[in-house]
Amino acid sequence: MDVLRALQKASTGRKPGEVEKACQKENWEVGQNADLKLFATGCAERAMDAETLSVLSLNAYQVDNMVGILKALLETASEIQHEYERCLTPVLSKLSKGIAAIPDELLALIFKHNAATYGRKQAIRLSHVSRRFRGVALSEHNLWTTLHSGARKEELETFALRSGQDTGLHIVVRNHPGLSVPKFFLDACLAVSHRWKSLDIEETSHDFVPPEVRSLMWDLKMDEGSHMHLPRLEELRIASIQRNELGPRLGTQSPVHVRQKFAWTSPRLRKLELENFSLFYTSAFASLISYSYTFELEWDCDSRIKELHSFLAETSSISTLRLDFSNFIGLSEDEFHLPDIHCRSVTSLDLCFSEYTFGERAEEFIAALTKALHVPNVQELSLAVNFRYADVVNLNNRGENGTEHLERLSDSLLPANHTRSHLTMLTYKFGYEVSRRWASMKPPVDFTGTFTIPLDRISNVTSLTVTTFTGVRFSREGSVSLVQSHLHRLHFRECNKLDGRVTVRSLKDVGVWEQIEELVLEDCASHKGKMVLDAVEKEELGRLWDL
Known part of the structure; x- marks a missing residue:
């Protein structure tokens, strides 16, 4: 009904006094009749003729209909208003009382969350607020x-x-x-x-x-x-x-x-x-399911990998494995001889490379590690590289040189003929940190290299998430129909150098664009906030990027 839609529209976004002013009698069309004012006040000096009677009667009938509609609207609106009052009044009443209305059981949960966020001393602070807080804090053993x-x-x-x-x-x-x-x-x-x-x-x-x-x-x-x-x-x-x-x-x-x-x-x-x-492995670790190993690389990093190998070789229950390597500038010039590490029980693998520096030694180490690490049943893989800031701002690493470095890094992270048939979720995280040495200088970061993701090496991946300060493109070796990709979901997060046209065109070139069901752009430079696109909206994005 048009009148109902008009009423709902008028009820939103109005200013104080705006409706009252608009509804004054002089603004009503049926209230502007001069004969109405004349005969209603008894000041008419002539008798009402037939034409005047007809016009006034028609207007009166229209006003009667208006009153009927308004009464019906008022009755229904009042009924709905009472329902909202019955629904909200108890809650608003409790909220108006503040924290005093929160039951002790819920307050204890809030205290536990608060203590976990702000540290152990928060338990002492909470116990000093009031007698009630003290009673709840003392009764909750997990706070202490x-x-x-x-x-x-x-x-x-x-x-x-x-x-x-x-x-x-x-x-x-x-x-x-x-x-x-x-x-x-x-x-x-x-x-x-x-x-x-x-x-x-x-x-x-x-x-x-x-x-x-x-x-x-x-x-x-x-x-x-x-x-x-x-x-x-x-x-x-x-x-x-x-x-x-x-x-x-x-x-x-x-x-x-x-x-x-x-x-x-x-x-x-x-x-x-x-x-x-x-x-050293002992029976104390027989029930491990999650293992994280972090160390700084050195000239004798082979021995550290052998220690890792000997430990993992004894465990058969680890399902989550995280390896973090840093200080790539400290690598020796010797050839890497890393033992094969077999982890059949691992289903979630997180590889992190910190203080990464552009160079052959860093690429060779990652390639040697990923080739030696055998996780045939891995389902979730995260590859994180934190670059040295000095390399990111180095003019020699921009443009084609930067892209060549990133292509070799891509080959090292996902070696050819090293496919993982159970891998369905893959995450890339590329970033850098400004060290104290560079903090005061703050040279502009204008890295223009592009990272290539080889889809033929991750053919079973259905969901791919990328966070990077580089450009992104996709590739596939050989015929498009040779290896069928199962990629359906793409999530770009904080990709400030993402060129949508280049990225989507590379997806089209490898024959994957049409099968993407969900494309998420979150906090990217060209798309602030978060945008989730399904298959239909994806075509609109293609038109936006002139594809």
Whole structure:
């Protein structure tokens, strides 16, 4: 009904007093009749003739219809208004009371989320807000489960007491210069080792100096001379942070690397993260499902890969594997001889290359690694490369030179004849970080190279996500019909140099554009925000890019 649509339209976006002013009697067409004003006030000096009577009667009938319509609209609108009031009043009433209306159970969940975001001290802050907050905070044992080596003895005792008798504990150890681990902390943790749920150890190591982590493991009774039983331990992280007293470490210097053997049992250990620290395999790792290994490359990186190989060769339960390699400028000139690493149980693989530098040695290392790493059942693959900022702004790496570097990198990341038949989800993440050296200079980044994605090597991938500061194009070796691609979903996120015309034309050239069912452009330079296009809208995008 036109009048209903007009009413709904008039009800939105109106200014205060606008409707009242528009609805004044002089604005009504039926109220502008001069005879109406004359005869209604009794000031007429003549009798009403037939023509005047006919006009006034017709207008009166029209006004009666208006009143009837308005009454019907008012009755229905009032009924709907009451329904909304019954629906919203209870909720708005509670909201008007503020946080006092939130039940304690929900408040406890909010506290847990808040403490996880802002750290262990947030539990103490929350308990000091009010009596109610204190009661909820003290009743929620999970707020007090983090035992940190940097805490005072009184704080440590408070957390241990308020965590209850059987709640899992998270042990955080930070052993850095000026922040050593006190004995009372070690004693307190060892007394409740049966409750450890996660253990996070971070140690600062000095170049060419044996790290203190060995003595720390001794203090925690975790060395091979002790036999601890950790029945509830689920997550373990050990990081050996590199630090050089003489300044930034040069590429020819070898970072400290530690390899340790633990003799303890942990039947529930699921997640292991190591940084510049290797472990011999023991039965303590029999139940692992997630393994993360991070280390800085050095002249003797082959031995680090062999240590990784020996550890993974013993495990058959790992499904999630993350490998992070950094400091490519420190690679030696020797040929890489990496042993084959077979991981049939891995279904999710994350390869990260930090401080990557353009050059043959970096490309050769990645190629050697990806060829040696056999994960035939991988379903999800993430390839992340974090470039050195100095290389990104280097004029010699722009244009065709940059594209050639990226083509060799693409070949190294996805070697030919190394297809993974179960791979369905692939993610590329290319970026760079501005170091302190470059922070004050901030030269403009105008990298114009293009990264090529070989679709024939990822023929079973159905979903592809790309984040990069480079251009993007797709390729396929040989005949288009030789290898059928199953790609249906493309997601470009933060691709500021994405040339839509070049990218889509390359998809058309390899015969894939027509089968793309969903194309997502998120925070790209030419498309702010997020745009999700289905197969129909995709054609409109093609017209937009003049394809």
